[in-house]
Amino acid sequence: MSREPRPIRSDIAWSTRDRIEVRGKSLPDEILGHFNLGDLAYLQLTGKTPTEAESRVFNAIVITLVEHGITPSALAARLTYAGAPESLQAAVAAGLCGLGTVFVGSMEGAAKMLYEVLPTDAPADADLDAIAKQTVADYRARKQIIPGLGHPLHKPVDPRTPRLFAIAEDNGMAGRYVELMGRIQVEAEAASGKQLPINATGAIGAICCEFGFPGHIVRGFGVMARAIGLVGHILEESENPMGVEIWQRIEDEATAHIRPE
Amino acid sequence: MSREPRPIRSDIAWSTRDRIEVRGKSLPDEILGHFNLGDLAYLQLTGKTPTEAESRVFNAIVITLVEHGITPSALAARLTYAGAPESLQAAVAAGLCGLGTVFVGSMEGAAKMLYEVLPTDAPADADLDAIAKQTVADYRARKQIIPGLGHPLHKPVDPRTPRLFAIAEDNGMAGRYVELMGRIQVEAEAASGKQLPINATGAIGAICCEFGFPGHIVRGFGVMARAIGLVGHILEESENPMGVEIWQRIEDEATAHIRPE
Amino acid sequence: MSREPRPIRSDIAWSTRDRIEVRGKSLPDEILGHFNLGDLAYLQLTGKTPTEAESRVFNAIVITLVEHGITPSALAARLTYAGAPESLQAAVAAGLCGLGTVFVGSMEGAAKMLYEVLPTDAPADADLDAIAKQTVADYRARKQIIPGLGHPLHKPVDPRTPRLFAIAEDNGMAGRYVELMGRIQVEAEAASGKQLPINATGAIGAICCEFGFPGHIVRGFGVMARAIGLVGHILEESENPMGVEIWQRIEDEATAHIRPE
Amino acid sequence: MSREPRPIRSDIAWSTRDRIEVRGKSLPDEILGHFNLGDLAYLQLTGKTPTEAESRVFNAIVITLVEHGITPSALAARLTYAGAPESLQAAVAAGLCGLGTVFVGSMEGAAKMLYEVLPTDAPADADLDAIAKQTVADYRARKQIIPGLGHPLHKPVDPRTPRLFAIAEDNGMAGRYVELMGRIQVEAEAASGKQLPINATGAIGAICCEFGFPGHIVRGFGVMARAIGLVGHILEESENPMGVEIWQRIEDEATAHIRPE
Known part of the structure; x- marks a missing residue:
């Protein structure tokens, strides 16, 4: 195995005895106290500091993705916590595992x-x-x-969409992609005869194109935002649990047809 | 199984055809455009809107937790991505699984x-x-x-700690717990004769006590923040991968002692 | 960083162009066609080939752990699959995350x-x-x-326990630990006045002590066995799903108290 | 929400006070002591008891998938364990998350x-x-x-393939799909002028077609088998760790180009 090793390098962050830099900025001096979490996420993912307009729009789109109620993902996290309350991180991980093509994927698909x-x-x-x-x-x-x-629920309008588009507009970031998404909706409703609102993932997909974000980064926004939401669900589960009750109800019902007596 | 079902309820969020509320606030009208991601995380996890002072301090502590360089957790995420690039969410989940007692746990322990x-x-x-x-x-x-x-590296001072304490101080949130943490350090250095800087997790643990956050919530901050950091690592991995190179080097070395020729 | 690298080595397996060995045995020549999966698991985890008696007892204990019905873990896997059907592996992973101290941990605890x-x-x-x-x-x-x-259900006897102890007995592996577990039960029932059957995890914990397995390996048996069970649940979910129905029912119920109309 | 609930049912297992059945068989009376782990996995996944021939072939194919050395998946599990040694299950889960399209997927692809x-x-x-x-x-x-x-390594022959095909042949299960896979190899080598051995995942894919297993179940075999392998790696990691050493080496190297010494 006379394999020539290839170099391994990362440009995200480094630290020495007395310094810590993230994306070329001093964490203590230039980031802490100067960035909010959304802006730091923007820096971490794109390598750039957002302008004020970008900050407002980016914070709005990731905030939209934090909390979607009692989703399959939130339930998976809660049921995991019921079995392993000592591993909060594993419960969040379990919840994230389901952020695949069915729900979060449509955002990436739209972009x-x-x-x-x-x-x-x-x-x-x-x-x-x-x-x-x-x-x-x-x-x-x-x-x-x-x-x-x-x-399935928000018709004829998803209430998040006009608000997200207005925030983009107010910040000079509603360009051709937002416009095109709207025209696709009009065409799709005309062609199908059905109500087809632009949903939040469609709005976010379009706005991400305005930023120029590569398509595959977009799912990453959903994953990081939902991690915040899932921590909230696990904290509620630790105080007012539903996991064990769900388990017992479903197990009873699921096997009633084959279980004797 | 005449089990009486117990109620299942969640107070985090709800939605109807035309409304979406998170923690008692209208997502489109009262949250989008008004909150940054850190403040929304505060709302999601505590149920309260942060004051301006709380917002500044909370954003600083969670930002501190986002990016810690090439950690075991970042490596696990990158190696997972190498095998399943179609499942970005699973790579983040794999990275989160390691945020247990060894690294992130010390924050919870300090609080x-x-x-x-x-x-x-x-x-x-x-x-x-x-x-x-x-x-x-x-x-x-x-x-x-x-x-x-x-x-292990940041001595005699962890550069994040004085900055975090200064931000807490500037916002009226450096009270008895921050004070006590400092005195414990002084005592510990005197008793051991070693340099024992208050590290970032110690500083954050103390500040979390100033907020009155329950101890177990504190690990949740680390998990949600690191999810953001991990998405950054996976995006870099997708452009400039190290996973396969690490695999090949380690596999070669690990089995050289038993592998013939 | 003049750090001296420490050696990295693994003794589990190696391969060259024309050979593959696992635990010192040729995979093609000495393992395939000669081992069943349980025996290979024994080899992989302990480095030893089981005797015939050990094989029978070990296969029985891990088989006991494969399938426990509609558990929180199976539900987490199914709910994850509902969101990411393209990532079967992530659904199994989500299910495993909940095998913590509450359920599987009692086995390790008994040992x-x-x-x-x-x-x-x-x-x-x-x-x-x-x-x-x-x-x-x-x-x-x-x-x-x-x-x-x-x-909670199996009283006054967990039907798995006498069978596992009989298999251990028949194979000369029911020694002092099995005996002691039985006496602890008798004492506990006498002291508490309650029915306290030795449950399956107690029986397995005791038998693992007969093998001399270290305590922390025991949870590993549960994890590997349950992975098999979870694949079965996901395959059933792919044909006859319950994930989306659970989601909709629970979401409806959980927010009914705060949702208008 | 006057939604009509749809039934929730599972046909895998049920239990009452004194009985436990898996796939229509009494766990204590008909499974424990009668099945080996591979045969029970076959029962769990297909609902059928394998014939003796099926048992031999199935055990061989899943055993082939248990241990593949220091893979990215094994490394992810070990690095996770380094951070959360109290959550063995989460380390296995992290390892499984990477069993996606790149490595394990080729088996499903072949089938x-x-x-x-x-x-x-x-x-x-x-x-x-x-x-x-x-x-x-x-x-x-x-x-x-x-x-x-x-x-990449096993050329001109993957040593597992002739052995797997021989076991299939000996048990009357090397039919048209095994034959076809061989002819595809011959054609592919002739057309490309390169050595293109049928690798283990190709051999297993072909044999799975002989069984008539649906394509998507095949990845499930890989996931359940690798869970066993990963437990072995984590146990070795707990005794002879490499995770922290890998971390330190890679972190040093990855940031050397930007870190002021």
């Missing part, structure tokens, strides 16, 4: 769709109506669901 | 120690010097390490 | 208790009755639950 | 490829040579790697 039909270097006079029409037609032909549209 | 020797309802004239002396003597008698003191 | 009160080098004429009496008295004085005793 | 080009109801006189030729041509045209072929 990827938008980049694909409107590349960042598309000409300034790209015809958004034509693109929207074509996109909807293509998804319908492939019998695929358009990512970011539709919601 | 619990301080609450134990100085309960929140201790009389106003509690003798902090005497408590510090007794605490150090007790730990030494039990041959236990005092949580929150000492650092 | 540790038995080793503590009857060390492996205890004299041949150790008075098991006296030890049992003392052990029960000590636990009662400390108001601690005796690990391995009692079951 | 799916074989089912696709030779459905189980294909006519008895299907021309395997023609199918192999077409399959290789299709993958090459799409510039895709053929799953189950090629190995």
Whole structure:
């Protein structure tokens, strides 16, 4: 095995006896007391300090992702905590494991769709109506669901979407991708005859394109935000638990059809 | 199984067709655009909106916990990503699983120690010097390490600690627990003859006591903050990977002593 | 950082271009076709090939741990699968995260208790009755639950226990630890006036002491066995799901008290 | 929410006060002492008791998957254990999280490829040579790697493959899928001019098709088997650790280029 080792390097952070830097900034002197958590997340993930406008919009989109109620993910975390209360971190980890293609994935899907039909270097006079029409037609032909549209509960409007778009607008960050997402919705509702609101993940996907975030980073926002939400659920579970009750009800019901007497 | 079902309830969030509330506030109207991520985390975990002073101190302590360089946890996340790049969430989860008693636990330990020797309802004239002396003597008698003191690299001072204490001070939140932590350090250094700086987890543990946070919540801060840091590591890994190189080096070395030729 | 690197080595397995060895045996020639999965697990975990008697007893104890019905752990795995069906491995991982002190831990606890009160080098004429009496008295004085005793459903006998002890007996492996566990039960029932059957984890804990397995390995048996069980649950979930239904029911109920209309 | 609840049911196991059944068999009376762990896994995952031939072949394929040396997955588990030694289950979970598309996925990929080009109801006189030729041509045209072929170390033969095929043959289970996999290899080597041994995951994928296992179950075998392997690694880590040494070496090296000494 005369393998030549390849270099291993990371540019995120370093420390010496008396200094600690994160992304090129002194943690004690330039970050602590100067950044809020959302801005530091932006720095950690992109390597850049957000402008004030970027800070407002970025904080709004990640905050939207923190808490979605009693989700399958929150339930998995709570049920895990019931068995291993000494390992709070493992309960959060269990909850994160389910943030896959079904729920959080649609955000990433919306961003990827938008980049694909409107590349960042598309000409300034790209015809958004034509693109929207074509996109909807293509998804319908492939019998695929358009990512970011539709919601089982929030109809005809997902209340987060107009607010997120307004915050983007107020901060000069509602450009072509937000516009295009809106036109895709109009086309999709016309073509299907159904209410297909832009849901929060669709709004966030579009705004992420305005930032120029690569598609795969977008799921990362959901994962880090939901970690905060899950800690909240586990703290509530530690005070007012539901895990054991869920277990007993479901076990009783699930096996009643084969269990004697 | 005539078990009487017990009620299942959560007070964190709810939604209807056109409304979404988190901790009693309208997400679109009262949270988005008004909170930064750190303040929302405070709301999610405590149920309260932080004051401006609390916001500054809380953001500083959770930011301190986001990024600690190439930790075992960051390596576990990167190695997981190497095998399952389609499951970013699982890589973050793997990284979180290691945030147990060894590293993050000392923060929780410091808070619990301080609450134990100085309960929140201790009389106003509690003798902090005497408590510090007794605490150090007790730990030494039990041959236990005092949580929150000492650092393998940062000596004689952990550069995060004076900064965190200054931010607490500036915001009126450096009270008896911060004071006591300092006196415990002085006693411990005197008794042991070694440099035992208050490390970042010790500083954070003390400040968490000033907030009145229950001890077990404190590990939750570490877990949620580190989730942000881990997403940053996975994004870097996706662009400039080290996982496969680590694997090959370690595998070569680990089995060289038994592998023929 | 003139740190001297310390050696990194593993003695579990190695491979070259044309050979693969696990625990000193050729995988193709000496293991495949010669071992069953339980025996290979024994080899992997202990470095030794089980005798025929050890094989029968070990297979019985790990099989007992595979499937425990609709547990919190199985539910966490199923709920995770609902969100990330593309990551079967992450659903199993989520399920494993909850195998902590509450359920699986009692097995480890029973083994540790038995080793503590009857060390492996205890004299041949150790008075098991006296030890049992003392052990029960000590636990009662400390108001601690005796690990391995009692079951919410299986009373007055856990049906697995007599069968496991019979298999151990038939294979010459029911020695002092099995005997002692039985006497501790008798003492505990007499002292408390309650039915306290030796449950499966108590039986397994005692048999693990007969093998001489170190206490902390015992939880490992539970984890590896349950991984098999969880794969079975996820396969059933993929064909006949319950995750989404659980989510919807619990979410509805949990927030009914604060949700308008 | 006048939602009509849908039934929740599981057919894997049930228990009453004095009985426990798994897959329709009494755990104490019909399973313990009668099954080995591999056969019980077969029962748990398929609902069927294996024949003697199936038992031999199934045990061989899952055993092959238990231990693959110092893999990224084993390293993730060990690094997790270094931070949370009190949560053995979380370390195994972290290791499992990386069993995604890159390593374990190729097994599932091989099975799916074989089912696709030779459905189980294909006519008895299907021309395997023609199918192999077409399959290789299709993958090459799409510039895709053929799953189950090629190995970085084991060349020109993966030593596990002939042994697995021999065990299948000896037990009457080397039918058309094993045959086809071999012809695909011959075609692929001829077309590419490279050594492309059928690797262990290719051999297992083909044998799984002989069993008729659905494609997605196959990854489940890998996950459950590797859980056993990971417990072995964590036990070794607890006695002869490498996690902290890996961490220190990699951290030193990774940040040397930006760290002021």
